[in-house]
Structure formats: structure tokens, C-alpha cells
Amino acid sequence: MHPVHDFDQDANRRGTDARKYDPALCPEDVIPMWIADTDFCCPKELLDAMAERVRQGHFGYPYNDAEFGQAVAHWQKERFGWDASPEWVDFAPGAVMPLLYGIRAFSAPGDKVLIQTPAYPPFYALVENNGRRVVRNPLKLINGRYEIDFEDLERGLADLRTRVMLLCNPHNPTGREFTPEELRRIGELCLKHHVFVLSDEIHGDIVYGGRKHTPFAAVDPRFAGNCCIAVNPSKTFNTAGLRTAAFIAPDPNVRALMLEQRMNNKAFGRPVFGALSVKVLYRQCGYYADQMLEYLEGNIRLVEESLSQCRGVRLVKPEATYLLWLDCRELGLPQPELMRFMKEKAKILPNDGETFGREGVGFVRMNVACPRATVERAMSQLKRALDKEA
Numbered sequence: 471m472h473p474v475h476d477f478d479q480d481a482n483r484r485g486t487d488a489r490k491y492d493p494a495l496c497p498e499d500v501i502p503m504w505i506a507d508t509d510f511c512c513p514k515e516l517l518d519a520m521a522e523r524v525r526q527g528h529f530g531y532p533y534n535d536a537e538f539g540q541a542v543a544h545w546q547k548e549r550f551g552w553d554a555s556p557e558w559v560d561f562a563p564g565a566v567m568p569l570l571y572g573i574r575a576f577s578a579p580g581d582k583v584l585i586q587t588p589a590y591p592p593f594y595a596l597v598e599n600n601g602r603r604v605v606r607n608p609l610k611l612i613n614g615r616y617e618i619d620f621e622d623l624e625r626g627l628a629d630l631r632t633r634v635m636l637l638c639n640p641h642n643p644t645g646r647e648f649t650p651e652e653l654r655r656i657g658e659l660c661l662k663h664h665v666f667v668l669s670d671e672i673h674g675d676i677v678y679g680g681r682k683h684t685p686f687a688a689v690d691p692r693f694a695g696n697c698c699i700a701v702n703p704s705k706t707f708n709t710a711g712l713r714t715a716a717f718i719a720p721d722p723n724v725r726a727l728m729l730e731q732r733m734n735n736k737a738f739g740r741p742v743f744g745a746l747s748v749k750v751l752y753r754q755c756g757y758y759a760d761q762m763l764e765y766l767e768g769n770i771r772l773v774e775e776s777l778s779q780c781r782g783v784r785l786v787k788p789e790a791t792y793l794l795w796l797d798c799r800e801l802g803l804p805q806p807e808l809m810r811f812m813k814e815k816a817k818i819l820p821n822d823g824e825t826f827g828r829e830g831v832g833f834v835r836m837n838v839a840c841p842r843a844t845v846e847r848a849m850s851q852l853k854r855a856l857d858k859e860a
């Protein structure tokens with residue numbers, strides 16, 4: 471029997487080093503609902519394993535044991551049914567790092583990198599700060615769901631300077647889990663136009679409504695040879711500060727190029743606690759992920775019900791992630807006013823939609839990975855503020 475994790479219990483992060491609660495950004499009377507980590511305590515198995523490691527009393531360079539890759543492959547097989555080989559896996563200090571390695575390995579300065587917008591803000595920086603250019607493939611909001619404009623996608627991929635596509639699946643911030651059919655179309659187009667795929671699957675554990683996450687490489691062996699996948703248990707288990715990520719590159723040449731980039735960036739040493747966490751979480755904590763998913767579905771239902779009684783703010787119903795994309799365009803507020811309204815009137819702090827690109831104007835992204843009571847408080851504050859505004 472697995473333990474039952476109490477997600478109603480708040481990890482009480484205010485006053486700790488938690489960035490989400492940085493008092494310079496989020497005063498005491500404002501509920502922080504921005505950066506993508508949770509307000510839940512980590513699984514007990516992890517805390518116990520870390521305490522035991524602390525008792526060893528030494529933290530010199532660790533060696534690269536095979537268990538790390540085995541744990542990552544085990545999770546992929548057990549959760550998503552993908553037979554990834556442990557040999558395809560290596561450590562990365564964060565899920566963003568393999569994206570950086572891939573951009574540097576598979577494109578040259580002046581080349582273009584395609585991203586589907588609105589997009590996780592560091593995607594723009596990764597491309598532009600490395601002297602590459604962004605090609606946008608805006609997702610289209612149709613009847614409350616974001617859809618891929620495949621014609622536009624092919625135009626972008628067909629540009630001879632486009633060398634890499636940064637795929638984000640599940641997609642932050644729109645909450646889409648792309649279907650195997652959509653992934654197949656993306657994969658075929660990338661092969662046709664010789665574009666390498668970097669697939670950021672950091673949110674892959676958090677997929678709702680009986681859907682299952684599809685690793686891009688699992689769709690077709692030809693896609694597996696033309697991609698590198700980034701994963702990190704951090705979004706699920708609240709371990710972002712431990713640097714727990716990995717990349718999975720089925721093709722040996724791709725792997726070699728990724729490792730070369732990692733070496734060049736002097737980021738090859740596994741952190742003791744990050745590597746330990748990957749092994750414990752991916753081997754022992756599936757039950758926690760299952761229970762959290764169910765809890766989050768309850769939080770999302772609550773937001774949906776509350777917003778159905780509110781004027782001017784609509785939920786883009788997520789298929790994945792605990793990051794809710796709220797369409798506030800009906801309020802008609804310029805973006806700085808919208809953010810001021812959220813923080814000063816509703817007393818909640820979501821992410822500013824505009825930081826995800828121009829398609830995010832009129833939107834905010836709200837993180838609901840917190841105890842139900844916090845979501846209830848946030849929703850009643852928002853409703854009250856909206857009622858007053860009306």
C-alpha cells in the first residue's frame with residue numbers, strides 16, 4: 471500500500487528562500503500564483519533518502535552510475551509506455567539546458583528556430599541570446615482550445631534557415647497535450663524540411679481527463695532519430711531547486727553532440743542531491759504523481775466553477791499542466807492595468823501573459839498547484855474584485 475500524501479497541507483514557503491514568495495514581488499497580503507512550482511511538500515521517500523545521504527557527511531564529486539538512466543527510462547516506460555533505453559539518457563542541470571545544447575549543436579548563428587506561441591518566455595531568450603532568430607508558429611484559439619495552424623507551421627519549417635523546432639509538449643502556457651496525430655504531422659514536417667526537434671516534456675506527468683502523455687520520440691522511430699527530449703521530475707515533485715533534469719537522445723550521434731555542448735558549458739557534473747532525487751522520484755513516487763493529478767483536477771474544477779460566475783475572465787480549459795491560461799480580454803484593460811488589477815484589487819499574483827509573447831496580451835497564467843483552500847481564497851478575491859469593477 472502506498473502512503474496517502476496530504477495535498478491540503480501547505481508547505482508554508484513564505485519566509486523561506488522560495489522565489490514564488492519573494493517579498494519584493496509578492497507582499498504578504500497577495501497570493502502568489504506565478505512561477506511554475508508547487509506549494510506541496512515533496513514525497514516522504516525523497517526526504518528520507520536525502521536525510522540519509524546527509525548523514526554520510528561528504529559531498530565530493532559523484533560518479534555517473536547507470537541507475538540514473540535506468541530510473542528515467544523506467545518512468546518513461548511505466549507512465550507513457552515508451553521503451554526508452556537507459557543508454558539514451560544523460561543528466562542535465564535543468565530541462566532548459568538540453569534546449570540550449572540542442573540549439574547550439576544543430577543551428578548556427580543567424581539560423582532560425584521555430585517556436586509555437588504564446589511560449590514559455592525563456593524560449594525566446596534561448597534563441598535570440600544565442601544569435602539565432604525566432605520563427606513563430608502562433609497557436610490558434612478556436613472554440614476555447616488552442617489548435618496548430620499546420621499551414622503556417624510548414625511555411626516556417628520550409629524556410630531554409632530554420633534548423634530547429636522547440637516543441638513544448640504539454641504546451642506551456644496553453645495547456646495543450648498534443649495528440650499522437652498532431653505529433654505525427656509535426657514530426658513528418660520536420661523530417662521533410664530537415665529540422666531537428668527539441669521536445670521539452672517537463673510537464674508530461676501532469677495530463678488530465680484520462681489522456682496520456684505521448685513522448686515525441688515514441689510516435690515513430692524516425693522521429694526518435696531526429697530529436698532530443700528534455701524531462702525533469704521537478705514540476706511534479708517540487709524539486710526545481712535541486713537541478714534534477716535529464717535529456718533523452720535515442721540517436722548516438724545526437725547524444726554525442728549534446729554531450730559535447732554540455733562539456734563546453736562545464737555543466738557535466740551531476741549534483742549529488744539532483745541525481746539522487748531523479749532515482750528516488752522516478753522509481754518510488756508514481757503514487758504521489760497520481761494523487762497530485764487527482765487533487766489538481768479538483769482545483770481546476772473549482773476555478774472553472776468560480777469563473778463561470780465571473781464576468782470578463784475565461785478559463786482556457788487545460789488538458790495538462792497546473793498553469794491555467796486565463797483569457798481576460800473581455801475586461802478590456804491594457805496589460806499593465808490588468809496586472810495591477812490582479813495584484814492590487816484581486817490580491818493575487820499570476821504571470822503576465824504578455825511575457826509569453828504578443829499572443830499573450832489580455833491573458834494571465836495562474837498556477838493552481840497549491841492547497842484547495844488557497845485556490846478558494848484566490849477565487850473569492852478575484853470574484854469580489856471583478857464584481858466591484860463591473
Ligand SMILES: Cc1ncc(COP(=O)(O)O)c(C=O)c1O
Nearest residue numbers: 506564565566590642670672702
Ligand atoms: C516548458 C518549461 N520548460 C522548462 C522549464 C524550466 O525547467 P528547468 O527549471 O528544469 O530548467 C519550465 C518551468 O516552468 C517550463 O514550464
